[in-house]
Amino acid sequence: MEIVESTNVYAYKLITKKDYFAPGHRACQGCAEALAVRLVAKALGRNVIVASATGCMEIISSPMPFTSWRVPWIHVAFENAAAVASGAEAGMKVLMRKGRVPKRKITFLAMAGDGGTSDIGVQALSGALERGHDFIYICYDNEAYMNTGIQRSSSTPYGASTTTSPAGKVIPGQITWKKNMPEIAVAHNIPYVATACPSYPIDLVEKVNKAARVKGPAYIHILSVCPTGWRLAPELSIRAGRLAVETGVFPLYEVEYGRYRFTEEYLKIQGRFRHLSEEMIDTIQKRVVEEYEKLEKKIKMTEGD
Amino acid sequence: MGKRIGLEVSLSAAEAVKMANVDCIAAYPITPQTHIVEHLSELVNDGELDAEFIPVESEHSAMSVSAGASAVGARAFTCTSSQGLSLMNEIVHIVASMRLPVVMILANRSMSGPISIWNDHTDVMSIRDCGWIQVFANNGQEVFDHVLFGYKVAESQGVMLPLIINIDGFILTHVIEPIEFWEKEQVEQYLPDFEPIHTLHPDRPVTMGGVGMPYVFSEAKVAQDEPLKQSKSVIISAWKELGDIVGRYYSPIETYRSGDAETLFITQGSYGETVSLVVDELRDEGKSVGLVMDRLWRPFPFDEFREATGQTRNLIIIDRAISYGGQGGPLAIDIRSALYKEKNQPNITNFICGLAGRDVTIDDFKNIYHKAMQKVKKHPREEDFEYYGVRGK
Numbered sequence: 001m002e003i004v005e006s007t008n009v010y011a012y013k014l015i016t017k018k019d020y021f022a023p024g025h026r027a028c029q030g031c032a033e034a035l036a037v038r039l040v041a042k043a044l045g046r047n048v049i050v051a052s053a054t055g056c057m058e059i060i061s062s063p064m065p066f067t068s069w070r071v072p073w074i075h076v077a078f079e080n081a082a083a084v085a086s087g088a089e090a091g092m093k094v095l096m097r098k099g100r101v102p103k104r105k106i107t108f109l110a111m112a113g114d115g116g117t118s119d120i121g122v123q124a125l126s127g128a129l130e131r132g133h134d135f136i137y138i139c140y141d142n143e144a145y146m147n148t149g150i151q152r153s154s155s156t157p158y159g160a161s162t163t164t165s166p167a168g169k170v171i172p173g174q175i176t177w178k179k180n181m182p183e184i185a186v187a188h189n190i191p192y193v194a195t196a197c198p199s200y201p202i203d204l205v206e207k208v209n210k211a212a213r214v215k216g217p218a219y220i221h222i223l224s225v226c227p228t229g230w231r232l233a234p235e236l237s238i239r240a241g242r243l244a245v246e247t248g249v250f251p252l253y254e255v256e257y258g259r260y261r262f263t264e265e266y267l268k269i270q271g272r273f274r275h276l277s278e279e280m281i282d283t284i285q286k287r288v289v290e291e292y293e294k295l296e297k298k299i300k301m302t303e304g305d
Numbered sequence: 306m307g308k309r310i311g312l313e314v315s316l317s318a319a320e321a322v323k324m325a326n327v328d329c330i331a332a333y334p335i336t337p338q339t340h341i342v343e344h345l346s347e348l349v350n351d352g353e354l355d356a357e358f359i360p361v362e363s364e365h366s367a368m369s370v371s372a373g374a375s376a377v378g379a380r381a382f383t384c385t386s387s388q389g390l391s392l393m394n395e396i397v398h399i400v401a402s403m404r405l406p407v408v409m410i411l412a413n414r415s416m417s418g419p420i421s422i423w424n425d426h427t428d429v430m431s432i433r434d435c436g437w438i439q440v441f442a443n444n445g446q447e448v449f450d451h452v453l454f455g456y457k458v459a460e461s462q463g464v465m466l467p468l469i470i471n472i473d474g475f476i477l478t479h480v481i482e483p484i485e486f487w488e489k490e491q492v493e494q495y496l497p498d499f500e501p502i503h504t505l506h507p508d509r510p511v512t513m514g515g516v517g518m519p520y521v522f523s524e525a526k527v528a529q530d531e532p533l534k535q536s537k538s539v540i541i542s543a544w545k546e547l548g549d550i551v552g553r554y555y556s557p558i559e560t561y562r563s564g565d566a567e568t569l570f571i572t573q574g575s576y577g578e579t580v581s582l583v584v585d586e587l588r589d590e591g592k593s594v595g596l597v598m599d600r601l602w603r604p605f606p607f608d609e610f611r612e613a614t615g616q617t618r619n620l621i622i623i624d625r626a627i628s629y630g631g632q633g634g635p636l637a638i639d640i641r642s643a644l645y646k647e648k649n650q651p652n653i654t655n656f657i658c659g660l661a662g663r664d665v666t667i668d669d670f671k672n673i674y675h676k677a678m679q680k681v682k683k684h685p686r687e688e689d690f691e692y693y694g695v696r697g698k
């Protein structure tokens with residue numbers, strides 16, 4: 001076996017060079033949402049059927065007669081990606097059962113923005129999660145309705161100025177806190193929930209792979225930096241995603257069958273931790289949480305100093 | 306000949322869906338559609354029908370699930386009424402534009418408000434221009450036959466459009482009628498397996514539902530309307546084939562004692578059978594009256610209407626929906642347009658009646674006839690329609 005000098009560099013090579021979300025789409029420069037879509041498509045490969053909601057990612061990828069999709073893809077409307085995916089999954093299941101389509105493993109992916117997920121699509125999503133369809137739902141959270149011109153959503157963070165929560169003379173932007181959509185998904189008792197960010201591509205790809213392996217619904221909430229809507233230089237998208245994670249503004253974690261854990265990626269990519277048993281990882285996890293809580297308390301105690 | 310049994314029309318509709326070997330049923334309960342989906346869930350749970358029954362959280366999702374299922378090549382069925390139709394409205398239009406041959410039974414019920422569970426045609430008329438093939442059934446047997454007919458037409462290669470079967474809520478859904486079932490062999494002979502042109506499958510990736518920029522949008526829409534118009538010939542031959550197999554022949558419009566009639570009633574849905582009795586009674590009184598029942602609503606059977614009504618002096622068009630602030634009911638509006646260029650235009654009177662389950666009896670129809678005969682003397686204009694039997698008017 002070759003000696004791997006740097007696990008960091010090696011790990012990136014595990015991601016396929018093949019693209020199923022083709023270049024030439026019409027996303028803005030530095031769009032981390034398009035990057036996230038590309039990574040998800042890489043992770044899932046060709047055996048997938050995608051149902052997309054209306055929103056930036058649909059508009060930029062499907063201007064008739066062109067398409068960026070090298071996998072089967074359907075868009076019906078804004079709020080129903082989860083329902084369309086439910087129908088595709090159920091339809092394929094029965095066709096395979098009846099022998100009209102040869103049996104094989106196909107992954108069903110529903111994708112939508114934060115508006116298409118936590119606002120207008122939350123009912124269809126809840127229904128699909130509750131019914132237990134075998135599919136992955138991915139929310140690409142760029143924290144506003146970008147496609148229609150940066151209007152606020154329930155996923156827009158407190159304080160942010162958008163075109164419908166402008167920083168006015170009396171009201172300083174968004175006055176509500178970000179809706180905790182991953183927690184809403186967890187409340188459906190589904191096998192897998194995770195948060196991810198394309199600034200951490202390996203972690204993202206691994207989570208998508210894991211989601212594809214579980215039987216039943218999986219939900220991944222991907223923070224997707226939008227330079228256009230966030231009023232940010234395009235070259236800062238990746239950095240902004242990293243900062244969101246590092247500062248705890250957008251923590252990366254997984255909930256497997258109700259068990260919460262911080263992402264294992266930190267440990268996994270390092271050869272020096274490769275030998276760790278599940279219990280040892282749990283011990284480390286516990287300690288990390290304790291330390292984090294202590295730190296939070298200290299921050300609170302010294303607030304206003 | 307299949308067995309003939311007395312059965313609630315809703316249950317027999319579900320049995321027809323079973324005979325059509327539907328793959329995916331997605332529905333949300335709403336009166337008066339409920340018995341149909343309840344029975345379908347029984348058939349699935351008892352193993353009598355091998356299908357996925359998806360108990361969705363709303364009608365919007367019912368139509369969305371049907372779209373997804375149809376897009377992978379599954380035969381999809383759904384069923385709703387009034388508010389449910391309104392809630393799924395957005396997707397109803399999209400399913401037609403995507404050429405997904407979903408079949409839907411619409412148990413016609415009035416649109417809110419005020420909220421009412423009872424029957425009229427205000428629900429279907431609200432989506433008249435949704436791009437689906439739309440037929441009306443006059444009785445339970447027609448409902449049964451038209452489920453099988455529905456899939457045959459919707460899924461034919463040159464059509465590939467969704468289809469609505471309108472059945473009057475309660476008046477049809479909740480009554481027990483003698484229904485002649487089809488033999489299994491008859492179904493096999495009539496209805497082939499669904500062979501979609503494109504499906505979502507990893508082996509042949511396609512993009513469905515892309516963005517229509519102005520440079521392609523109009524072309525896309527005309528490419529949708531053309532097959533709808535042309536579906537009429539498929540519809541007529543599917544009715545012919547149905548008749549050859551089970552002995553019941555259907556046509557876009559149905560006429561009754563109309564040949565020599567000076568005055569024709571025109572109806573849609575279950576009122577046709579009531580009015581046929583009225584025609585008999587008026588004939589007995591020596592009046593020259595007949596009936597034309599509209600079965601095919603979209604594509605609109607222009608030629609058939611012109612032919613059936615061209616020689617008639619008076620038309621009494623019965624509408625069960627309102628076009629607020631407009632020129633009467635939707636049926637009257639279309640028929641007036643169809644006859645606009647005719648040489649001998651009949652006098653047209655239009656009555657809107659039976660809203661939200663208000664009974665319209667044989668005597669009422671006779672009364673309508675006499676009112677119409679008075680009205681034609683004054684050459685009524687299109688806006689001179691009457692809300693029949695409304696107090697305080």
Ligand SMILES: Cc1ncc(C[n+]2csc(CCOP(=O)(O)OP(=O)(O)O)c2C)c(N)n1
Nearest residue numbers: 054055056078113114115116144145146147
């Ligand atoms: C029923 C309906 N309401 C409103 C719209 C208009 N609309 C299209 S995309 C969109 C916003 C999408 O926001 P999000 O889901 O966050 O996706 P993003 O564009 O930000 O990626 C809106 C409001 C629509 N298409 N359909």
Ligand code: SF4
Nearest residue numbers: 027028031056226228
């Ligand atoms: S507006 Fe934002 S999310 Fe949409 S394409 Fe541009 S950068 Fe991406």
Ligand SMILES: [Mg+2]
Nearest residue numbers: 113114144146
């Ligand atoms: Mg968004």
